[in-house]
Amino acid sequence: MANINIKIDGVEVEIEEGKTILDAARAINVHIPTLCYHEDLCVAGNCRVCMVEVKGARALVASCAMPASDGMEIQTNSLKVRSARKNVIELLLSEHNADCTNCYKNKKCELQDLASEYKTSGEAVYLDLVPLKNYTIDDFSPSIIKDDSKCIRCQRCVRTCEELQHVSALGVAYKGDKMKISTFFENPMYDVVCTNCGQCINRCPTGSLIERNYVDEVWDAIYDENKHVVVQTAPATRVALGEDLGMEPGKVVTGKMVSALKRLGFDSVLDTDFSADLTIMEEGTELLTRLKKALVDKDPTVKLPMATSCSPGWIKFIEHTFPEYLDNLSTCKSPQQMFGALAKTYYAQKKKINPANIVSVSIMPCVAKKFEADRPEMRDSGYKDVDYVLTTRELARMIKQGGLDFGALPEERYDSIMGESTGAAVIFGATGGVMEAALRTAYEIVTGREVPFENLNITPVRGMDGVKEVSVKIEGTVPEWSFLEGVELKTVTAHGLTNAKYVMERVKSGEGAYHFIEVMGCPGGCIGGGGQPIPTNMEIRKKRTEAIYMEDSGKPLRKSHENPEVIAIYKEFLGEPLSHKSHELLHTHYKARQRY
Amino acid sequence: MTYKKLKRIDLIFHEDCECHKVLEKTFSKSNDEIINDLLESGLKGRGGAGFPTGLKWKFTAEQPSDERFVICNADEGEPGTFKDREILFKVPDKVFSGMAVCAKVIGAKKGYIYLRGEYRFLLPELRKALDKFHNDIKDLIDFEILIQMGSGAYICGEESALFESMEGKRGEPRNKPPYPTVAGFRNKPTVINNVETLVYAFMICMHGPMKFKELGTSDSRGSKVFSVSGDTPIPGIYELELGMALDQFVEEFGDGDTKAVQVGGAAGFCVPRKKLKETIIGFEGVPTGGSMKVFNSSRSMYNVLHNYLEFFEEESCGQCTPCRVGCQQLIKGIEAVKKGEKKAVYLEQLLKLSETMKLASKCGLGQSVANSFSSIVGNFREEMIY
Numbered sequence: 001m002a003n004i005n006i007k008i009d010g011v012e013v014e015i016e017e018g019k020t021i022l023d024a025a026r027a028i029n030v031h032i033p034t035l036c037y038h039e040d041l042c043v044a045g046n047c048r049v050c051m052v053e054v055k056g057a058r059a060l061v062a063s064c065a066m067p068a069s070d071g072m073e074i075q076t077n078s079l080k081v082r083s084a085r086k087n088v089i090e091l092l093l094s095e096h097n098a099d100c101t102n103c104y105k106n107k108k109c110e111l112q113d114l115a116s117e118y119k120t121s122g123e124a125v126y127l128d129l130v131p132l133k134n135y136t137i138d139d140f141s142p143s144i145i146k147d148d149s150k151c152i153r154c155q156r157c158v159r160t161c162e163e164l165q166h167v168s169a170l171g172v173a174y175k176g177d178k179m180k181i182s183t184f185f186e187n188p189m190y191d192v193v194c195t196n197c198g199q200c201i202n203r204c205p206t207g208s209l210i211e212r213n214y215v216d217e218v219w220d221a222i223y224d225e226n227k228h229v230v231v232q233t234a235p236a237t238r239v240a241l242g243e244d245l246g247m248e249p250g251k252v253v254t255g256k257m258v259s260a261l262k263r264l265g266f267d268s269v270l271d272t273d274f275s276a277d278l279t280i281m282e283e284g285t286e287l288l289t290r291l292k293k294a295l296v297d298k299d300p301t302v303k304l305p306m307a308t309s310c311s312p313g314w315i316k317f318i319e320h321t322f323p324e325y326l327d328n329l330s331t332c333k334s335p336q337q338m339f340g341a342l343a344k345t346y347y348a349q350k351k352k353i354n355p356a357n358i359v360s361v362s363i364m365p366c367v368a369k370k371f372e373a374d375r376p377e378m379r380d381s382g383y384k385d386v387d388y389v390l391t392t393r394e395l396a397r398m399i400k401q402g403g404l405d406f407g408a409l410p411e412e413r414y415d416s417i418m419g420e421s422t423g424a425a426v427i428f429g430a431t432g433g434v435m436e437a438a439l440r441t442a443y444e445i446v447t448g449r450e451v452p453f454e455n456l457n458i459t460p461v462r463g464m465d466g467v468k469e470v471s472v473k474i475e476g477t478v479p480e481w482s483f484l485e486g487v488e489l490k491t492v493t494a495h496g497l498t499n500a501k502y503v504m505e506r507v508k509s510g511e512g513a514y515h516f517i518e519v520m521g522c523p524g525g526c527i528g529g530g531g532q533p534i535p536t537n538m539e540i541r542k543k544r545t546e547a548i549y550m551e552d553s554g555k556p557l558r559k560s561h562e563n564p565e566v567i568a569i570y571k572e573f574l575g576e577p578l579s580h581k582s583h584e585l586l587h588t589h590y591k592a593r594q595r596y
Numbered sequence: 597m598t599y600k601k602l603k604r605i606d607l608i609f610h611e612d613c614e615c616h617k618v619l620e621k622t623f624s625k626s627n628d629e630i631i632n633d634l635l636e637s638g639l640k641g642r643g644g645a646g647f648p649t650g651l652k653w654k655f656t657a658e659q660p661s662d663e664r665f666v667i668c669n670a671d672e673g674e675p676g677t678f679k680d681r682e683i684l685f686k687v688p689d690k691v692f693s694g695m696a697v698c699a700k701v702i703g704a705k706k707g708y709i710y711l712r713g714e715y716r717f718l719l720p721e722l723r724k725a726l727d728k729f730h731n732d733i734k735d736l737i738d739f740e741i742l743i744q745m746g747s748g749a750y751i752c753g754e755e756s757a758l759f760e761s762m763e764g765k766r767g768e769p770r771n772k773p774p775y776p777t778v779a780g781f782r783n784k785p786t787v788i789n790n791v792e793t794l795v796y797a798f799m800i801c802m803h804g805p806m807k808f809k810e811l812g813t814s815d816s817r818g819s820k821v822f823s824v825s826g827d828t829p830i831p832g833i834y835e836l837e838l839g840m841a842l843d844q845f846v847e848e849f850g851d852g853d854t855k856a857v858q859v860g861g862a863a864g865f866c867v868p869r870k871k872l873k874e875t876i877i878g879f880e881g882v883p884t885g886g887s888m889k890v891f892n893s894s895r896s897m898y899n900v901l902h903n904y905l906e907f908f909e910e911e912s913c914g915q916c917t918p919c920r921v922g923c924q925q926l927i928k929g930i931e932a933v934k935k936g937e938k939k940a941v942y943l944e945q946l947l948k949l950s951e952t953m954k955l956a957s958k959c960g961l962g963q964s965v966a967n968s969f970s971s972i973v974g975n976f977r978e979e980m981i982y
Contacts, residue, residue: 046916046917049917062771066773084952084955087949092921094921094925126925127929129924129925153917153920172766175751175910175911176908176909177920177923179920
């Protein structure tokens with residue numbers, strides 16, 4: 001593309017044709033405020049905060065939506081612009097329930113930031129419209145709370161749900177003064193196709209969409225002397241938590257996080273990575289078993305391709321959208337729920353603690369995990385397997401409340417048992433990670449050799465491409481698995497539900513003939529999860545991903561089947577993968593839900 | 597300024613039109629010739645915005661694409677406008693013919709009439725006329741016209757919201773550029789013209805550009821169909837030459853006690869009695885899509901404005917901040933001033949707000965709320981307060 005020259009506030013800028021005025025301004029560090037604009041989404045141009053004056057134009061233009069054209073002269077801070085922008089901010093505030101000190105997003109709100117920049121008078125310019133509106137709060141969902149009174153109608157959530165996730169649980173309803181963001185028939189979020197992925201929360205500029213938080217409940221459990229509080233931390237939390245505590249994206253804070261959790265008073269700080277390794281043992285074996293049934297026993301009832309079942313957003317998506325493929329899901333519970341079921345059985349036995357007194361908490365990059373923990377399927381220990389799920393953001397809040405100077409904390413190690421993990425488990429946090437971990441183990445089981453990739457890094461399944469199709473040829477099998485000799489194992493990896501839908505439609509049409517599908521519900525996988533620090537964008541997600549792979553390559557053990565605690569639990573408790581006990585505690589089945 | 601005398605014209609509804617013959621004659625011309633005729637005639641869009649019709653067709657024809665569309669905007673929603681209804685009722689063939697000429701020029705195989713939801717009663721007759729028309733033109737052009745019903749939202753008369761609505765989406769205006777000539781319906785180059793514009797385009801094909809150009813002023817060529825309502829003894833549809841002074845109009849249509857005329861509907865301007873003489877009806881003065889509403893001295897201009905604002909508050913799509921919240925603040929604001937809850941100077945703040953809406957709204961709806969607001973508040977300030 002050719003370059004063009006424009007002038008912004010008198011400064012010459014050369015920029016690629018097709019870029020917007022906002023792009024050009026950012027390229028020379030001219031700050032134009034935005035609200036409805038988000039790097040991950042299509043341009044809406046509806047908040048009108050980013051308006052600028054273009055010489056010769058009758059009206060102001062939205063810089064996010066206006067392509068720069070050669071010779072354009074732009075004022076970003078003229079009298080016209082400032083007065084219109086101030087007015088727009090005042091208008092937004094007049095419709096907004098500005099109960100900031102009671103708001104969960106206090107000091108993390110983009111509207112509040114703008115108000116603090118632009119408000120000088122100390123009083124509202126326009127009439128307060130909030131009392132005239134019948135704003136409602138939808139707090140029925142265990143994952144997401146939607147408060148219409150905080151909504152500024154920027155439609156970031158609507159675009160997120162539609163473009164990134166192809167779910168469209170959220171949409172625009174009514175018009176004019178009654179226009180609002182709502183759901184099908186205005187049903188509660190709990191009762192619609194929402195997958196609880198929380199991507200809308202990650203992009204909501206105000207406190208209109210937030211996670212249901214359990215910070216106080218967890219504090220109560222910690223303070224209760226009769227309770228033994230165990231906490232597990234998901235792989236992706238350790239590469240993002242720092243962002244909410246003043247650090248740059250991409251920082252690995254595993255040791256500091258463990259140290260913080262111990263100081264906050266958790267009785268035992270354990271790792272979801274342990275159960276991620278366990279998942280690989282179960283799921284890998286399940287895949288090989290299904291392949292055997294299909295190839296050797298010619299069993300027509302066996303369902304292939306098999307799909308991963310770690311991501312609760314993906315699970316609910318399948319329940320609503322592709323229920324006919326429910327049996328293609330691996331029966332494995334997610335690592336969080338495997339951990340939960342074992343915490344109140346295996347762990348309780350080993351530590352000689354009454355499971356009734358164990359409170360099981362998990363720190364997750366995810367909002368859907370809150371819903372998952374509440375599922376009726378997740379009580380196989382005889383108790384609620386996971387009692388409370390906190391997002392990475394909620395943990396950051398607890399750390400602040402606990403008065404800890406996070407950056408200065410020493411690095412500490414996870415407790416035992418169920419605290420040991422391998423590099424294969426860490427990479428569960430990034431798209432392609434489960435695939436890579438499964439291949440590392442399954443290939444070795446079948447051939448007795450390591451996967452034929454340098455340093456075990458199966459790079460073709462990594463990265464931000466939405467759909468990654470990778471085939472691995474199985475050669476030199478051990479006698480037990482000789483029926484797989486020469487088989488080309490076809491895999492596909494997708495992240496974000498839009499890509500997942502694409503893959504499933506290919507499966508449905510027969511174009512996609514796969515053996516194994518990995519889907520993570522969120523863009524980039526769990527590192528881009530709905531419970532991760534805000535803001536998010538491609539650059540941040542890439543940095544978190546790099547950190548995940550750095551953590552993997554630094555681990556002494558990088559294959560799940562080498563995890564000594566995993567070896568031990570099979571020896572002492574479970575027997576072998578897919579044993580009766582495994583099925584009882586670590587596997588489950590899901591049910592179809594309505595499309596609407 | 598040069599004023600034209602008020603003159604009644606009889607082009608559009610004149611009955612001796614054999615559409616097929618005119619089409620035959622027109623189709624024997626080259627596309628460039630037709631476009632040049634349109635440009636020469638000076639025809640500007642009759643929906644209110646006044647973009648030269650010839651240019652619109654030219655740009656669309658020149659835009660590379662495998663598919664192009666012509667759309668007749670029959671979502672006549674402006675309060676006080678009812679002339680498109682009359683045109684579609686009385687001379688639908690001329691509308692279809694205008695679309696067919698456009699289709700030839702731009703290379704469209706399909707045309708759509710986006711019919712206002714409230715005009716559903718026209719549908720059976722339109723369908724009948726359309727069947728006959730399709731049959732009549734099949735030797736001339738491979739072109740089909742379909743009718744798409746609107747559902748009663750004012751905003752869907754805005755061209756890009758209309759496309760969204762036609763595509764089955766929520767009727768919300770798009771960002772511009774791209775303009776419809778580049779990416780309109782289904783993101784293909786599209787000519788979207790008002791009903792009346794298409795008929796005038798066809799009239800120009802029939803009579804040649806000169807007959808049209810002779811009428812009106814240099815900025816506002818030709819005649820226009822007006823919908824006259826309000827305090828008038830003779831409400832109805834009138835085709836008049838453009839460029840008349842408003843006082844002549846009032847003399848003809850007023851009831852002798854005219855206080856103000858709202859030109860162009862809720863989105864237009866309110867002209868008070870004292871300014872009638874100096875106000876010219878046309879693009880150089882006060883433009884109108886056709887709505888002319890006459891108010892006599894029994895009317896409260898506060899009520900008039902309140903009514904318009906109620907309309908906008910409800911009919912804004914709600915997408916952009918200035919329009920959605922601005923409309924609410926304007927109506928609540930004048931209520932508060934009237935009740936004495938806000939001081940009269942608050943009107944100045946509201947005028948500033950309307951100016952922001954004009955500058956910052958995403959589409960013509962929000963941008964034009966200021967027209968009626970500032971002209972009514974500006975001219976009848978006292979009525980707003982006491």
